[in-house]
Amino acid sequence: MSPQPDLLYSEEEEALRAAVRDLLTDHCGPADVLARVESDAPHDLSLWKSLADGMGLAGLLVPEELGGHGATHREAAVVLEELGRAVAPVPYLASAVVATEALLESGDAELLGRLASGRAIGVLAVGLHLAPGADFPVVDVEDGLLSGELTAVADAAAADVLLVPARDGDLYAVAAADAVVTPQTSLDLTRPVATVTLTGAPARRLGPAAPAVRRALRAGAGLLASEQLGLAERTLTDTVGYLKERRQFNRPVGGFQALKHRLAQLWLDVVHLRAAARGAADALATGADAELAVAVAQSFAAPVAVRTAEEALQLHGGLGMTWEHPVHLYLKRAKADSIAYGTAGAHRDAVAALVDLQAP
Template identity: 50%
Template sequence: MTDLLYTDVEESLRSSVRATLQRSLDDGLVARLFDEPQTDVSGIWQALAGQLGLAGLLVPESLGGLGAGPREAAVVLEELGRTVAPTPFLTSAVIATTALVTAGDEQDLPRLATGEVTAALVLPWTARSGAWAPASGTVEPVAGALGADLLLVPTAGEGGRVSLRVHGRDEVQTEAITSLDMSRPLARVTPLGGGREIASGDRAEQAVDAALGAGQALLASEQLGLAQWCLETTVEYAKTRVQFARPIGSFQAIKHRLADLYLLLVNAQATARHAAGTLAEGDPDRHIAQAVAQAFCSDAAVRAAEEALQLHGGIGMTWEHPVHTRLKRAKSDQLALGTPERHRADLARLVDLPAH
């Protein structure tokens, strides 16, 4: 059975990530991105990659990385989800890195490990493991492409054989498109030809499937961290907001809603940890765990953000309060790497149940 508990190493990593984010990020910066999308946020990634080495967390030690695994990456994403940090960790250090590791690349991974460059997988952000098509012409929406130095493009060659190619920034055309969540902007990407092939055929398909599968499993941890922030922030607000001469947290209706949300997040935590654990162990049931995690945690994060918004009352509706940044990230994540409905259909197929 997969161990769902956090190890001492994972808790130590969490403390380091949280402390670094507290020094380099504030909610005001995230909110400003919606009005000023050109705001420079590179310092956050430089702190995480340079001070903690998170860019190379999943890169083998032989290639200059830390050689850690999905469980450690899940803890990082919980903390990034709490702050909706505008970093390329999920798109570059998890998804693109997993594709390169699976493809057997040894040229680009050492540069990714140092944080010198970032990478992105050029597929629609709604694609999911086992349900994607090679790029043909312009691809949108692509997450992590804006500012990425390396673009991994799966294309179809002769006879439909898939080729996974690495393009430099000057070998693609990227154009920003309107994004609900400006802390993870989306882009329209058009490959201009060229590129270097790093895998083809079955190996290329396996690399893309592994990358999307890792993204699905670990996105659940980001959603978990976001939801936990929503619950904790709302509980603290309910203790101090006074209405009718009493803290609103003393009213039974508020207590029930917060208790229900707590129980939802306990289940979300178990689901996210199981997905990360089975991925780390290479468990045959990891695809089931990934589908369950995305079907459950996507909706749980949106529910937590909606409850936080409503229970904060009028102040929750203001631009100045950070709860709107969590709701936007939660809703965007709900659509990323496959919707909950798609994952429920995948789950039905995986466990031999009829899909409706």
């Protein structure tokens, strides 16, 4: 039997959490995020530079010999928990996880070094909704030039390099300057999606596309659960704090029994989500039953994150309905995340297939 994973946070992981939270507290408060998404430049590239260059977090998953820190998915998960707590408008998941995993599979040291150092932002040009193992759209390739259109690509507007799967079965690197990136209407204003159009764009072959895309989407789905965990914890904490202060009939609203029951159920859901998210991160780090752990985490994560954000909006009353209050950012992120890298239903189907549990 394989040893049971240790899902508790190590001292190093807690120190990493504290450092990231301090940075986000200073530079990514709710007012900062609201101002950013109301502008023409939703990505906070200054914050990204602090995370990627100043703290070196873009290279957590990259081996030291390739210019990274040689950490594991557990450390990346801690970073994503904190980014989820702040709904930070940075392309960390897209570049430091998904694109990096694709390049680790293809073995391109030069591009990995650029992404790890924060000198470039990489984006895998597939739809944000695609689950691990799903068929993915491709573009045409002729004489090393790519032509075609790919939709719903997350964070494409911030990319320096696009990783594009082509019809010949290979993955190619394309400079974002050689593509036309057209913003699409996005529910989640902090993680915008776009259409990428290529018309004879010069490209460099990286290697087979299928294993790289599958590995990248599996890591993206697994670590997305940690982002959803951070979001759910933050919305629950803020809601409890608000209900302790808000008074009706000369007593705190949080003292009403019906609301206590709702909050207690949310707390239990978040605790269970923490276990599932940590399990997925640990499995990705060790390679032990990673596909099953990721599918289990995503089967549970999206409903919990959405429900917690919905309850937060409802329990904040009229205040929660205002644009000035940040709860709508959390709800939109939770709803968008619920279809990112596969829906909960798709992942439940994957769990059933992996454990050979057939539908009745």
